[in-house]
Amino acid sequence: MTVSELVWGPIMAGYLFFGGLAGGAYVVSALADLFKGEDYEAMSKSGTYVSFCSILVGLVLLVLDLKRFQVAPLGILNAYRRFPDSILTVGTWTITGFTAVSLVTSVLWLFKGNALARKIVEVVGILLGLTTTAYTGLLLAFARGATFWASPLLPWTFVVSGTLTGLSVSLFMIPVFAVFMPRLKPFLELYNEKSRFAGMVGQSQKYVAVLLVIELVLVLIELATGQGHVEVLLTGSILSLIFYAYLMIGLVAPLGISFYTTRMMPTTKDDSLILFSMGQYVLILTGGLLLRYVILTAGQILH
Amino acid sequence: MTMKMTRKEFLKTAATPMIIAPLALEGLAKGTRSPVQELGKQKAVLVDVRRCIGCKGCQVACKAWNKLPAEQTKVTGTEYTNPTYFSPITWKVVHFKEIGEYDSAQPGTGGLKWRMLADNCKHCVEPSCVSVCPTGALWKRSDGPVLYDINRCIGCGYCEMACPWGIPQFDEELHSIRKCTMCFDRIDQGLEPACVATCPTDTLQFMTREEAERKAQEAEAEGLYTYGYSEIGGTSWIYISDVPFSEFGLPELSSVTHKGFQNNLLTRFAAVGLLGGAALLVFKTYADRRVTISQEGGGE
Numbered sequence: 141m142t143v144s145e146l147v148w149g150p151i152m153a154g155y156l157f158f159g160g161l162a163g164g165a166y167v168v169s170a171l172a173d174l175f176k177g178e179d180y181e182a183m184s185k186s187g188t189y190v191s192f193c194s195i196l197v198g199l200v201l202l203v204l205d206l207k208r209f210q211v212a213p214l215g216i217l218n219a220y221r222r223f224p225d226s227i228l229t230v231g232t233w234t235i236t237g238f239t240a241v242s243l244v245t246s247v248l249w250l251f252k253g254n255a256l257a258r259k260i261v262e263v264v265g266i267l268l269g270l271t272t273t274a275y276t277g278l279l280l281a282f283a284r285g286a287t288f289w290a291s292p293l294l295p296w297t298f299v300v301s302g303t304l305t306g307l308s309v310s311l312f313m314i315p316v317f318a319v320f321m322p323r324l325k326p327f328l329e330l331y332n333e334k335s336r337f338a339g340m341v342g343q344s345q346k347y348v349a350v351l352l353v354i355e356l357v358l359v360l361i362e363l364a365t366g367q368g369h370v371e372v373l374l375t376g377s378i379l380s381l382i383f384y385a386y387l388m389i390g391l392v393a394p395l396g397i398s399f400y401t402t403r404m405m406p407t408t409k410d411d412s413l414i415l416f417s418m419g420q421y422v423l424i425l426t427g428g429l430l431l432r433y434v435i436l437t438a439g440q441i442l443h
Numbered sequence: 444m445t446m447k448m449t450r451k452e453f454l455k456t457a458a459t460p461m462i463i464a465p466l467a468l469e470g471l472a473k474g475t476r477s478p479v480q481e482l483g484k485q486k487a488v489l490v491d492v493r494r495c496i497g498c499k500g501c502q503v504a505c506k507a508w509n510k511l512p513a514e515q516t517k518v519t520g521t522e523y524t525n526p527t528y529f530s531p532i533t534w535k536v537v538h539f540k541e542i543g544e545y546d547s548a549q550p551g552t553g554g555l556k557w558r559m560l561a562d563n564c565k566h567c568v569e570p571s572c573v574s575v576c577p578t579g580a581l582w583k584r585s586d587g588p589v590l591y592d593i594n595r596c597i598g599c600g601y602c603e604m605a606c607p608w609g610i611p612q613f614d615e616e617l618h619s620i621r622k623c624t625m626c627f628d629r630i631d632q633g634l635e636p637a638c639v640a641t642c643p644t645d646t647l648q649f650m651t652r653e654e655a656e657r658k659a660q661e662a663e664a665e666g667l668y669t670y671g672y673s674e675i676g677g678t679s680w681i682y683i684s685d686v687p688f689s690e691f692g693l694p695e696l697s698s699v700t701h702k703g704f705q706n707n708l709l710t711r712f713a714a715v716g717l718l719g720g721a722a723l724l725v726f727k728t729y730a731d732r733r734v735t736i737s738q739e740g741g742g743e
Contacts, residue, residue: 147600147613207598208618215597218578227705228577228601274712281708283604284571284675284701287694292711296719354719440604 146440151205153433156276157305158198159235160298161428163273164306166191166242170262170269172310182330183340185249186317187310191269192242194309195235227282231275238268273302276432286439288366294435297358304351305428308421311344315418338410341417342401348420349398356391359431373438383434390427394420485568485679486587486630487655488639490561492684494646497539497559501638501647505535505563508626508637531614534623535563535638538691558684560691561638561647564589564610564623565671565678568652571701572602572611580620581611587652587679588627593619605701607675607694625679655681676700 169187172180203209206216220236222229241264248258277295284290317324318331330337363370373383397420401413506513514533516526523539538560545555566589573581573589580595581602591611596619602611603620611620626636634640635649650658659672662683670688671678674696682688689695699707 147603205599207600207613207615208596209598211618212594212597215578215595218580218595219597219599221579222577226575226577228575228599232577278709278712279601281712282575282705283601284704285604285606285609290704290708292708292715295712296715 146437148205148436148440150433151201153429153436155198155201155205156280156298156432156436157429158194158201159276160273160302160432161305161309161425162191162194162198162242163238163269163271163276164299164302164304165194165310166238166245166269166306167266167273167303168307169310170245170266173262174259180340182314182326183310186313186327187306188242188245188249189317190309190313191306192239192246195239195242195272199235199239227275227278231272231279234268234271234275238265238272241265241268270299273299276302280435280439283439288370289435289439291362291366293358293362297355297362297431297435300351300355300358301428301431304348304355305425307344307347307351308424311341312418312421312425315414334410334414338413341414345398345402345417348424349395349402352391352395352398352424356395359387359391370438372441373434379434379437379441382430383438386427386430386434389423390430394423394427397423484586485652486625487650487652487679487681488625488636489648489650489655489658490680490682491646491648492558492560492682492686494644495537495559495561496644496646497537497557498643499537500641500643501561502533502535502537504637504641505623506533508629509534509624529563529610529612529622531612531617531621534621535561537561540686540690542686542690556686558686558690560682560684560688562608562691562693563638563680564625565608565680566623566625567675568677568679569675569700569702571605571607571675571704574701574705575601575605577601584627586630588625588630589622590624590627591620591622593617593621596620607696652677652679652681659683673698676703 165187169184169191172187173184203216208215219229219232223233224230241261244261245258245265247253248261274295277298280286280289281291281294314327314337315331317327322328330340363373373380397416401416401420405413405416505511511532511534514526514530518525519527524536526533526536529536540558540560542556542558543554546552566587567583570581570583570589573583577599578595578597580593580597581589581591583589598613598618598620600613603609603613611622613619614621626634626638629636629640636647639647639649656672656677659669659681663669663672668684668687670682670684670693671680676698
């Protein structure tokens with residue numbers, strides 16, 4: 141099988157990325173709401189809104205990738221039939237449930253709904269969010285034809301990457317909401333209090349660093365123990381270039397930023413901390429997308 | 444202010460759900476089909492690679508019976524197999540392989556072998572494609588054939604990825620996957636599959652799976668190679684050869700069925716999660732303790 145004959149191409153990689161991002165952003169924002177409370181309200185809200193939008197984008201990409209959708213759009217309903225026999229059906233139900241919970245949480249935040257109700261919904265949402273991110277990896281791992289994917293580490297890699305990208309996007313969107321939607325509370329208030337926002341970003345750096353290290357370790361173990369001709373990933377192909385780009389952009393550079401901001405940067409420099417962290421989030425998000433593309437393509441080339 | 448609606452507008456509004464509802468139900472109304480349908484004893488095709496002369500009669504018979512058009516193919520220059528791979532309209536490929544080396548000093552000693560292998564859907568006993576299909580478009584008949592319903596396929600491509608041989612191929616014109624059907628329509632009429640009926644050398648023999656299994660066991664006892672007897676839980680296309688099947692590019696597969704493969708992976712996934720969680724907990728306890736010690740040290 142060659143790259144031009146891929147069954148699952150960049151659109152599918154986008155679906156896996158946005159699905160993982162949505163699950164991760166929800167889990168992070170719900171945990172922040174449940175355990176950190178009002179101090180992290182902006183992050184919880186940002187993560188919830190992004191999560192709902194991301195899962196919608198992911199679903200649009202999924203539908204676009206279904207090759208029969210244009211002739212029989214309602215046939216997609218058949219994908220709900222084979223629960224629990226087909227992992228894809230299990231995923232379809234999970235994502236449907238997650239989308240609903242994510243919508244309800246967003247509405248409860250947007251219209252200042254009952255806090256207790258929101259927190260109950262969030263507990264369910266955390267389970268569904270984690271299942272959604274794990275599902276994107278299990279979907280590939282269960283495809284027996286692609287030996288490269290048949291690893292129990294792959295779903296965990298996607299869970300870690302989903303959480304990392306979810307955390308990054310939740311924080312990245314706070315200034316974006318503040319600038320472009322100033323009436324949406326409490327983003328502008330937090331953004332104007334630079335030291336408080338910098339404190340939040342600084343606090344999250346240790347989580348970002350731990351997640352980056354775990355992802356790096358998982359990827360290295362997968363490479364070392366991977367079935368199939370993993371050398372295609374390491375040398376002599378365009379895919380190997382993309383793989384190295386992922387390692388540098390998605391892991392090494394963000395780790396360097398984490399190290400610099402937590403160990404070397406003076407604690408008084410709020411603006412620099414925010415600027416470095418924003419750059420780091422962009423790198424992590426790019427890396428998350430590259431990771432999905434590399435793994436998806438490698439599995440099919442090494443068929 | 445009251446809204447006035449003309450009769451035409453009213454009919455239009457009322458008719459919309461009437462049109463949409465049956466369409467929505469149409470997708471669901473076909474009923475849930477059991478993945479395994481009850482029909483007689485499991486059939487199989489025994490393929491004795493040693494007998495094949497590479498006439499490609501089976502390939503032509505497959506095209507003729509299933510009304511599959513010919514397609515433009517290319518000579519690769521590296522092997523004689525042509526076409527080299529399956530397509531939505533080529534369900535059978537005959538692999539041509541030169542195995543070993545010709546010894547000019549001792550001609551006729553059998554150093555060089557020509558072997559041909561008629562390859563197609565193996566109609567697994569527990570098919571991966573059926574297992575992963577989310578819509579039930581693919582199913583296994585208990586007498587052997589793995590079949591599909593083109594109206595129920597949504598084109599997700601998962602069967603293509605799940606099949607260890609990448610057999611199902613998506614047809615862009617039909618908007619569905621397609622593959623060998625084991626000529627189930629001929630079997631229903633008490634006939635052999637078209638390829639078997641055409642084979643002039645009895646390379647392909649149609650029989651019950653029990654009989655094919657027995658012949659495979661006998662072949663293994665004679666030191667021959669077999670494929671499909673136990674691979675992936677067994678297939679309805681069982682091969683016997685005097686050269687290893689890796690020569691034809693067939694992947695080495697364990698006897699674990701797709702369900703076993705999934706369960707095994709899920710167990711290992713859970714084990715990794717538990718171990719990872721425990722490791723993180725230990726790391727956090729250690730990190731917290733270091734912070735406490737350094738704070739206590741700073742306080743003194």
